[in-house]
Amino acid sequence: MNKGPINIVDWHRVNHVLLDMDGTLLDRYFDDYFWEHLVPEKYAEKNNITFGKAKEELLKRYKAHEGTLNWTDLDFWSGELDLDIPALKEQIKHLIEVHPYVEEFLSMLRRYRKKVSLVTNAHYKSIDIKLKKTAIGGYFNHVISSFDVGFPKETQEFWKEAERILEFNRESTLLIDDTLVVLKTAKVYGIKYLILKIRPNSRLKPDSVQLQEEFTEVADFKDLTQM
Numbered sequence: 001m002n003k004g005p006i007n008i009v010d011w012h013r014v015n016h017v018l019l020d021m022d023g024t025l026l027d028r029y030f031d032d033y034f035w036e037h038l039v040p041e042k043y044a045e046k047n048n049i050t051f052g053k054a055k056e057e058l059l060k061r062y063k064a065h066e067g068t069l070n071w072t073d074l075d076f077w078s079g080e081l082d083l084d085i086p087a088l089k090e091q092i093k094h095l096i097e098v099h100p101y102v103e104e105f106l107s108m109l110r111r112y113r114k115k116v117s118l119v120t121n122a123h124y125k126s127i128d129i130k131l132k133k134t135a136i137g138g139y140f141n142h143v144i145s146s147f148d149v150g151f152p153k154e155t156q157e158f159w160k161e162a163e164r165i166l167e168f169n170r171e172s173t174l175l176i177d178d179t180l181v182v183l184k185t186a187k188v189y190g191i192k193y194l195i196l197k198i199r200p201n202s203r204l205k206p207d208s209v210q211l212q213e214e215f216t217e218v219a220d221f222k223d224l225t226q227m
Contacts, residue, residue, distance in 0.1 A: 014193055016168040017109055019140075020153075021120040023178035023200025026130060027097045032201050035062065038092060042083055067154050067181075069146060074123045086125045096133040099202070101221035106139040108225050117142040117166050119175075121152050142166055153182045159189040176218075183215055195224075 022031050036055065044054035061080070065071045078085045109116050118140045120127065124147055131137035144162055151157040163170070174193035175186050178200040187194055196215040199205070218224060 011112070013172055014114065014174045015172040016115040016117065016166065016174070018117050018119045018162075018166075018168070018173060018175040018191075020175075020177040020179070020182070020197070021118055021122055021127070021130065024176055024197045025099060025102050025118075025136060026134070027099055027202050028178070028200040029203050030092070030095045030097070032204075033095060034089060034092065038088060039077075039081070039083065039085070042088060043081055046082065067152060069150075069152060071152070072121045072123050072126070072146070074125050086129070089126065089129055093129055093133050096130055097202075098134050098136060099197075099221060101225060103136065103139075105221045105224050106136060110139060115141050115166075115168070117144060117162075117168075119144050119153065119162060121146045123147060153177075153179075154185055156185065156189055159186060159191070163189075176224075180215075187214075 019025055022028055036059075040051055040055035040058050043049075043058060044051045047054065058081075062071070065076075070076045074085045074089070077083075106116065116139055118127075120143075122130075122145060124145055127143065127145060131143075137143075142165070144165060146152045146158060149158050149161040149165075151161065153159075162168075170190040171192050173191050174195065175183065175191050176195045176197055177183050177186075178197040180196065183194045183196055194215050196217045198217045198219050
């Protein structure tokens with residue numbers, strides 16, 4: 001497992017940096033708490049069932065849509081569950097947190113005049129809530145959601161469209177993401193520099209499934225502030 005300062009990336013050869021949002025720049029604790037605790041709680045109340053039964057049912061329903069646009073579509077889940085999902089997110093937006101040293105890393109990229117794009121599967125309503133809560137929105141040259149493209153990041157079609165919109169050169173582009181399948185898809189597409197952000201949820205240990213040797217791993221953005 002490759003850890004430590006990311007000196008294997010020649011920063012002088014990187015012109016465009018693509019950054020995932022949830023779990024990469026932002027602590028995924030907010031999302032995990034929201035979908036695994038708050039939504040089941042409200043769903044249980046609405047349907048007069050136990051929290052345990054609600055969570056079991058919802059996790060199965062989430063899983064059925066994983067890797068599709070529905071998975072992160074707040075409007076889809078509002079209709080599916082008969083709950084106002086965006087409003088529930090607003091209720092706990094105080095839990096939205098940026099990972100340590102992210103702003104320092106983004107400031108460094110700005111100083112070195114790198115093009116920086118947020119590339120996310122998140123729904124635009126979720127992006128709006130999170131960028132308003134944090135101070136990182138101003139660092140991005142572009143923000144692209146899978147809902148703009150019509151495909152999730154787990155597909156080649158997403159990267160083809162992202163390349164067309166952002167006009168990045170695959171040979172001089174870095175992608176940082178917390179999801180292995182996304183990095184593998186981007187690797188097949190030809191993006192040269194790929195980093196796996198481990199510990200997406202700061203309150204949990206890295207999943208054992210994340211233990212791999214294919215990609216450089218970084219647990220702390222402090223390691224990325226060395227040029």
